Amino acid sequence: MILNLIVLNIIIILILLLIPNKFLKFIRLFSLISSFILFILSLSLWVFFNNNSTNFQFYTKFDWLDSFNLTFAFGLDGLSLFFLILSTFLIPLCILVSYYSVTYRLKEFLILLFCIELFLIIIFSILDLILFYIFFEAILIPMFLLIGVWGSRRERIYAAYQFFFYTLVGSLFMLVGVLILYSHVGTTDYLIILNSSFSEIRQIFLWLAFFASFAVKIPMLPFHIWLPQAHVEAPTAGSVILAGILLKLGGYGFLRFSIPMFPFASKFFIPLIFTMSLVAIVYASLTTIRQIDLKRIIAYSSVAHMNYITLGMFSFNLTGLEGAYFLMLSHGLVSSALFLGIGCVYDRYKTRIIRYYGGLAQIMPLFAFVFLFLTFSNISFPLTSGFVGEILIIVGVFEINKFAAIIASIGTVFGAVYSIWVYNRIFFNGPLSKYIQKYSDMNRREFYIFLPLIILIIYFGVYPNIIFESIHLTFINMLNYF
Amino acid sequence: MLTFNIFYLNLLLFFAENYLFTILLFILCFSVIFKNNNKILEITFGLIFLSLILTLLLYVNTDCIAFSSFINLFISNLYIYNLKIFFLILSLCFISLIYLQQIHNEYLHSFEYPVLIGYAILSLLILISSNDFLAFYLTLELQSLILYILASYNYYRNYSAESGMKYFILGAVSSGILLFGISIIYGLTGITNFNDLVLLNFYFSLFFESYQVSIVAAIFMVLIGILFKLGAAPFHLWVPDVYEGAPLRTTAFFAVMPKVILGGFLIRLLFLLAHHSIFFELLTIFGVFSVIFGSFGALAQMKLKRLVAFSAINHVGFIILGVSCGTFTGFFSSLSYLFIYSLLSLNFFAIIFTLKNQKNIVITKINTLINLVKSNNILAFIFALLLFSMAGIPPLLGFYSKLLVLFSLSYSYNLVILITLVILSSISSFYYIRLIKLIFFDLNKNYVFFNVPSKITSYIISILLSINLFFFIGADLLFLEVNNMVLSLYIYI
Numbered sequence: 001m002i003l004n005l006i007v008l009n010i011i012i013i014l015i016l017l018l019i020p021n022k023f024l025k026f027i028r029l030f031s032l033i034s035s036f037i038l039f040i041l042s043l044s045l046w047v048f049f050n051n052n053s054t055n056f057q058f059y060t061k062f063d064w065l066d067s068f069n070l071t072f073a074f075g076l077d078g079l080s081l082f083f084l085i086l087s088t089f090l091i092p093l094c095i096l097v098s099y100y101s102v103t104y105r106l107k108e109f110l111i112l113l114f115c116i117e118l119f120l121i122i123i124f125s126i127l128d129l130i131l132f133y134i135f136f137e138a139i140l141i142p143m144f145l146l147i148g149v150w151g152s153r154r155e156r157i158y159a160a161y162q163f164f165f166y167t168l169v170g171s172l173f174m175l176v177g178v179l180i181l182y183s184h185v186g187t188t189d190y191l192i193i194l195n196s197s198f199s200e201i202r203q204i205f206l207w208l209a210f211f212a213s214f215a216v217k218i219p220m221l222p223f224h225i226w227l228p229q230a231h232v233e234a235p236t237a238g239s240v241i242l243a244g245i246l247l248k249l250g251g252y253g254f255l256r257f258s259i260p261m262f263p264f265a266s267k268f269f270i271p272l273i274f275t276m277s278l279v280a281i282v283y284a285s286l287t288t289i290r291q292i293d294l295k296r297i298i299a300y301s302s303v304a305h306m307n308y309i310t311l312g313m314f315s316f317n318l319t320g321l322e323g324a325y326f327l328m329l330s331h332g333l334v335s336s337a338l339f340l341g342i343g344c345v346y347d348r349y350k351t352r353i354i355r356y357y358g359g360l361a362q363i364m365p366l367f368a369f370v371f372l373f374l375t376f377s378n379i380s381f382p383l384t385s386g387f388v389g390e391i392l393i394i395v396g397v398f399e400i401n402k403f404a405a406i407i408a409s410i411g412t413v414f415g416a417v418y419s420i421w422v423y424n425r426i427f428f429n430g431p432l433s434k435y436i437q438k439y440s441d442m443n444r445r446e447f448y449i450f451l452p453l454i455i456l457i458i459y460f461g462v463y464p465n466i467i468f469e470s471i472h473l474t475f476i477n478m479l480n481y482f
Numbered sequence: 483m484l485t486f487n488i489f490y491l492n493l494l495l496f497f498a499e500n501y502l503f504t505i506l507l508f509i510l511c512f513s514v515i516f517k518n519n520n521k522i523l524e525i526t527f528g529l530i531f532l533s534l535i536l537t538l539l540l541y542v543n544t545d546c547i548a549f550s551s552f553i554n555l556f557i558s559n560l561y562i563y564n565l566k567i568f569f570l571i572l573s574l575c576f577i578s579l580i581y582l583q584q585i586h587n588e589y590l591h592s593f594e595y596p597v598l599i600g601y602a603i604l605s606l607l608i609l610i611s612s613n614d615f616l617a618f619y620l621t622l623e624l625q626s627l628i629l630y631i632l633a634s635y636n637y638y639r640n641y642s643a644e645s646g647m648k649y650f651i652l653g654a655v656s657s658g659i660l661l662f663g664i665s666i667i668y669g670l671t672g673i674t675n676f677n678d679l680v681l682l683n684f685y686f687s688l689f690f691e692s693y694q695v696s697i698v699a700a701i702f703m704v705l706i707g708i709l710f711k712l713g714a715a716p717f718h719l720w721v722p723d724v725y726e727g728a729p730l731r732t733t734a735f736f737a738v739m740p741k742v743i744l745g746g747f748l749i750r751l752l753f754l755l756a757h758h759s760i761f762f763e764l765l766t767i768f769g770v771f772s773v774i775f776g777s778f779g780a781l782a783q784m785k786l787k788r789l790v791a792f793s794a795i796n797h798v799g800f801i802i803l804g805v806s807c808g809t810f811t812g813f814f815s816s817l818s819y820l821f822i823y824s825l826l827s828l829n830f831f832a833i834i835f836t837l838k839n840q841k842n843i844v845i846t847k848i849n850t851l852i853n854l855v856k857s858n859n860i861l862a863f864i865f866a867l868l869l870f871s872m873a874g875i876p877p878l879l880g881f882y883s884k885l886l887v888l889f890s891l892s893y894s895y896n897l898v899i900l901i902t903l904v905i906l907s908s909i910s911s912f913y914y915i916r917l918i919k920l921i922f923f924d925l926n927k928n929y930v931f932f933n934v935p936s937k938i939t940s941y942i943i944s945i946l947l948s949i950n951l952f953f954f955i956g957a958d959l960l961f962l963e964v965n966n967m968v969l970s971l972y973i974y975i
Contacts, residue, residue, distance in 0.1 A: 064954075067961050108859075130885075134876035134954070141870055144915070148923040157919060164915060165908060168875075172904040175885075179892035179900075 001048070001058045002074045002125045005041055005088075009118040012038075016111050024106060028099055031110045035092040038117065042088040046470075049081055054473045056127060056191070064131075069187040073127040078471035079255055079325070080124040083248060086332045087120040089452075090244045094237035096449050097340055101347050102150060102235065109150060112142040113237060120245055124252065129178050129188035132257075136213075136249065137171045140164055143238065143246070151233040159229035166226040170216035177209025181261075193261055200264050207265035210258050217250030218306045220273075221280040231299035232352075236343030239295065243302050244336035248328050251309050255325070255478070259313070263481040266314065270400075273314040278407045280307035285414030289421070294345070294352040297422055298338045301378060304411060305331045305386075311408060312393030316482060320396025321475045326464060327389025330457070334377040334386055337453040341371050344446050345426075349436060357426040358433035367442040368427045370450050375423045377457050379416045385460035492551040495558055498541035499607050505533040506600045513593040522593045527581040530596040534577065534603065538570040548973065550613065554677050557613040560970035564963060565610055565746045568821065573603050573739060575828055575942055580731040582936050583835040583844070595635065599735065602628040606743040615664040615674045615704070618747070619657070622711070626653050629736050633728040645727025652720045653711070660707025666700035680754050698760060705761065708751070712744050714802055715771035718795045722779070725791035730844050733787055734831040737794055738824050745801050745820045749813055752805050753971050765806040770899060772799025777910035786834065786845050789913060793872065796910050797823045803903065804887040807894045813968045814961075815886035821960060822883040829868050829946040833861065836935035836943070853929035854921040861935065864947050866918045871950050873911035879953045 012034045019027055050057060056075030064072045076084065094113055102109050119142075122135045140163075148160035182188050185196050198206065216223040227247075231239050259266045284303040291297045305327065312324030344367060345360075346352055361368035373384075380386035390412060398405035442450075460467065493500060513526045549558040577599065602625050609621035630653060634646020668674055673682055710717040725733050755761050776796025783789045801823070804816030837845055837854075845851065855862040871878035876885075884907065891900045935943070953960075 065958050065961065067958065067965055134881070137876045141875060144918075145866075145922060148919060151923075154925060157923065157925065160919070160923075161915070165912070168911060169905070169908045172908055173901075175888065176892065176897075176900055176904055179885075179889050180897075182889065183893045183895075 001045055002076065002121070003060060005038060005045075005121050006118065008034075008041070009038060009114060009121065013111060013114045013118065016107065016114065019107070021107055027107050027110065028095075031114070032092060032095050032099075035088075035095055035114075035117070039085075039088045039092060042085050042121075045076065046081060046085060049076070049078075049470060051078075051470050052473070054477050058125075059127075069189075070130060071128060071189060072131060073189060073191075074125045075127045076125055078474035079252070081470060082329055082467060083245070083252055084121060084124045086248075086329060087117060087124065087245045090240055090332070090336055091117045093336065093340065093449050093453070094240050096445060097240070097343050098235065098237045099445060101343070102237075104150065109146070109235075109237075112146055113241075115142045116146075116241055123249065127190040129181065129190060129193065129257070131188075133171070133175060133178050136174075136253075137168070139246065139249075140167055143242070146238040146241075147230055147234045150235040150238065152235070153233065155229070156233035159226075159233035162226040163230040166216050166223060167213075170213040170223070173209050174213035177206045180209075181206055190256075198262065200268075203262040203265040204268060207258055207262040207269065210253065210262075211269070214250040214253040214258065215276075217253070218247060218310060219250070219303060220276045220307065220310065221283065222276075224280065224284070224303050227303055228296045228299045231302070231339075232293060232295045236339060236346070239339040239343075240336045243298070243339055244332045247302060247306050248332060251306070251313065251324070251328050254310070254313055255321075260478055260481055267316070267482065270314050270316075273310055274401065274404050277307040277311040277314075278404055278411075280304065281311070281408060281411035282414070285411050285418065288418040289414070291418075292354050294342050294354060294422070294426075295339070297418060298335065298342065298378075301415065301418070302331070302335050304415060305335070308390060308393055308408065308411070311404065312389075312396055315393075315396040315400045316479065317396050317399055318475055318479060319392050319399070321478065322468060322471065323389050323392025323394075323396055325471060325475070326460075326467060327386065327393060329467065330377075330385035330389050330460060333453055333457055333460075334374060334384075337374050337450060337457070338378060340446075340449055340453075341367070341374055344442060348438065348440060351435075354422065354425050356433060356435040358429035359427070359431050360433075360436070361427040362432055363436070363439040364441045366447070370442070370454065371427065372423060373454060373457075375419045377461075378419045380412060383458065383461045385457050385464065387461060388464045494544070495546050495549050495551040495556055495611070496608070497544045497546070498537045499604060501540055502533060502537045502600070502604050502607070505536075506530075506597060506604065509533065509600070510594075510597050513597065517593060523596075524581070526593045527577065527596045530600045531574065531577050531581070533600065534570060534574055538567065538574070541566060541570065548970075554675050555614050555617050556608070556611045558611050559973060561746070561750070561967040562611045564967050565742070566607055568824075569606065569610075569739070569742055570603075572742065572824055572828060573599075576735060576739070576831075578938060579832055579835050579942065580734065582939055583731060583838075595632070598628050598632055602632070602735070603739070606739060610743045610746055613676045615667070615676075619661060619664060622660075623657060625740065626657065626711070629653075629732075629740070632732040632735070633724055635732060636729050641727035642729060643727075645724040648720055648727075649724045656707050656710035656717070659703050659710075663700045663703025663707065666703070667697065670697055670700065676751075676754055683755060701755065701761065702764065704751075705748075705764070708744060708748055709768060709802070712741060712748070712798050712801075713791075713795055714768050714798050715775040715795060716768070718772065718775055721795055722783075722788045722791040725794070726785060726787045728787075730787070730834070733790065734835070737790060737831070738827045741794070741798065742820055742824050745798075746817070748802075749805055749816055749968075750971065752808075753813065756808060759808060762806045762808040765802050766896070766899060769799045769801075769803035769806055770902060772796065772802060773903060773906045773910070774799075777906045780910065780913045783913070784848055786848055789848065790830070793910070793913070794827075800884065800887050800903075803899065804890055807890045807896070809890060809894055810968060811886075811890040811893050813971070814964055815883075815890040817964050817968060818886050818960065819883040821964070822879055825946065825949060826868065826872050826880055829943065829950065830872070832939055832943050832946065833865050833868065836861065836939050837932045839930055839932055848917065848920065850930050851917065851920050852924050852926055854932075856929045857931050858935075861932075861943075862921050864943060866921060867947065867950055869914040869918050873914040874907055875911070877954050879950045882953065882957060 056077050059075040061071055061073040064070050119135045119139045126132050144160050144164045185193055219227050231242055281304050284300045288297050288300040309324045309327050312320040377384040377386050380390040394405050394408055509529045513522055516522055546558045547560055547563050605621045605624040612618045630646055630650040633649045634643050636642035673679055713721040772795050776792050776799055780789055780792035801816050801819050804812050804819055871880035874881050874884040
């Protein structure tokens with residue numbers, strides 16, 4: 001079933017490559033419809049998913065390199081299922097948002113988006129360590145081109161370089177870890193590695209090697225500098241993909257690889273992760289308060305949310321783990337929606353500096369309502385999905401270390417501070433700003449971008465069990481390693 | 483096989499090379515006689531191309547795997563056989579590229595160029611199957627002399643003459659050191675043959691803890707001679723200047739061809755010395771230096787050929803580090819790196835050859851590549867994929883060579899070198915990424931208009947692109963062959 005997705009994606013890329021550039025309308029429509037088809041196919045994976053088994057489902061395996069004992073093994077469990085669906089869900093939204101706003105080489109842009117989708121599908125379903133690494137790094141190529149070519153201002157080159165090299169150096173340390181693991185175990189098949197044990201010092205070393213890569217991706221505090229740059233300079237679709245999915249790759253890596261394979265080292269490094277996460281939550285939130293660029297605010301708030309996630313992950317009780325996972329999914333929705341909202345504003349007024357805005361609610365009431373809802377989701381207000389995630393994380397952390405939970409909740413307060421303040425400054429700040437000359441509210445295309453996101457945020461906030469019933473067994477299984 | 487003389491079986495090993503030698507003489511005489519013809523250059527190129535195809539066909543059909551001739555002066559095994567076939571196919575591609583690049587360019591002023599290239603190929607073919615220091619030295623000198631001439635071919639440009647001179651002097655000195663090492667080995671032990679070297683090695687490892695200093699120094703000098711020709715650090719100082727000064731077609735030739743053969747020869751030689759680890763430790767130092775100089779040196783370069791030179795030093799460093807593990811995986815990874823590196827270099831030069839501006843002049847500076855996406859966007863994209871591949875980004879071709887070398891290092895637990903290499907690898911990826919930035923999204927909005935690539939070059943580029951992209955599907959094909967090649971080294975005749 002997963003192979004169907006991959007092969008269909010490759011066929012879509014090939015067809016897009018072959019259509020000449022002058023059929024632009026057809027290219028847009030074709031890519032939109034095919035991304036919907038991919039999304040529906042991945043939903044069917046959820047339909048046929050068995051909630052009551054701990055195995056990897058839809059498991060297929062075929063030999064790749066016999067001489068090195070490497071196989072292509074695909075399989076889904078609760079952890080990867082929803083990430084897969086999230087990635088195929090966000091791509092149609094990206095295509096919709098760049099429907100008319102990307103004018104320079106739209107065809108190549110769409111091809112790169114589908115390449116990213118292909119790599120994401122493979123990353124989330126592959127059960128082999130070296131192949132995971134190969135496609136994990138392969139995403140750098142389309143993202144680098146996306147940020148560099150379709151970014152909006154001079155600093156995009158610097159941002160593209162930073163994104164590329166931060167991720168590359170981290171991934172290369174992970175490569176060292178993967179290779180040493182391969183010399184130890186003899187194969188990189190995930191299911192076999194789960195059954196092999198490592199000595200404590202080796203676990204610590206390997207955990208640190210993997211940590212280098214995932215910490216850059218998440219991003220954790222000293223390695224987060226690429227994130228504001230890359231998010232700000234990327235086009236709207238690029239920011240949505242970055243915030244919605246690529247940050248989750250780090251969390252997915254921790255949950256899939258670091259914690260099950262190296263349980264002793266994971267427990268050993270709990271103080272390190274807790275410190276880094278707490279410092280990041282407070283620091284990122286405080287830094288956000290002083291920003292004047294809209295995208296940078298949401299980017300830093302992404303840093304804060306993702307560090308909530310690592311805080312919850314390393315609390316190692318079921319509440320914390322499930323809260324972390326749910327917050328990852330919710331952050332994927334909320335952050336993407338916020339970037340899409342900023343994309344709407346940027347398309348109209350071509351600036352992201354808050355000082356040029358004010359009183360926008362008077363001319364864009366519908367958009368103001370949508371953005372208010374998204375702001376509340378960002379704060380993790382109750383009845384939105386973020387609340388479920390954060391409350392579970394805080395409860396989970398509270399069982400481990402009460403001080404950490406208190407600081408984490410202070411971070412939530414800061415989150416409220418910057419979110420509401422930003423919203424006030426843009427939408428409510430008195431009469432209409434004199435820099436705004438044209439009045440146009442959200443059009444139908446943009447409304448349809450936000451509609452599924454808002455429905456899902458409310459739905460998951462009110463009834464999160466629909467996600468939880470598929471992932472309970474996965475996380476209970478994970479806790480067995482401790 | 484119409485002759486039945488006493489040398490029959492011995493010469494059978496070199497049936498194809500004999501053919502190449504004779505036909506080159508005929509082509510040389512022919513082109514001297516008709517040198518006043520307008521099209522003599524194209525005719526000579528065509529004749530050399532045909533003769534190489536026939537050499538390849540002859541070689542493939544000659545039954546000469548596991549063979550030794552002239553009492554172990556030359557041998558042939560599966561390793562040498564596959565390497566020669568790969569080398570001949572590469573040389574065919576290079577000659578067609580050089581020919582197609584030269585049609586409109588009047589710098590190539592005489593017919594001797596293709597004949598000299600033919601002789602260089604012949605000498606390299608004989609070099610790889612040599613089993614004796616003397617045979618190795620003779621063929622190495624022949625190849626070097628030809629390359630000295632080819633490097634200074636544009637004699638009326640200062641750069642070219644200067645690079646030829648530098649290459650000649652430094653190459654002669656290094657050949658001197660090589661010969662000195664060979665003569666010391668002969669003086670101490672009476673050995674020039676590799677089979678005897680294996681026995682010497684074996685008995686020394688049985689009866690003594692390690693070699694005496696004198697033999698270590700002698701073999702070390704031999705290694706220095708070979709590493710100099712490869713362009714490893716700290717013997718790399720000639721590489722940027724010579725690569726920059728030589729005409730582009732010669733740079734393309736000696737960036738790849740001698741490296742394939744000499745690297746293959748280095749692997750064979752080190753295989754024989756495998757009982758004593760001192761040589762591998764020495765090679766570790768040279769390898770790390772090469773990667774350091776190759777990565778940091780290229781960061782400041784603004785001229786394309788110098789960038790190629792430093793990246794060649796970098797890649798040679800990886801090859802040496804692969805060998806320095808001393809394990810089977812090490813040799814395997816080094817040989818695969820050679821194959822993959824030569825394919826990548828061929829691709830690189832193919833693209834550089836096609837980029838001619840309206841006056842039919844090729845690129846010298848990197849900045850000429852600005853905004854290539856505007857003038858030829860498919861070629862720009864292929865070039866970007868190639869550059870990502872050379873930087874070592876998966877899932878493209880160049881990643882697997884780096885993966886294998888890093889794997890063999892991790893298998894032998896050389897962790898310090900592993901981590902150093904990983905950091906330097908990310909530094910060296912910068913200059914490839916900078917080229918990609920120049921091609922796609924530089925801030926300067928100018929661009930240079932390039933002519934349409936010719937048909938055959940486009941075929942070569944597209945075949946190499948498909949290898950670049952889809953290698954990981956069929957990676958087993960290369961790895962099984964390389965596996966068999968390194969296994970065949972274990973067999974002595």
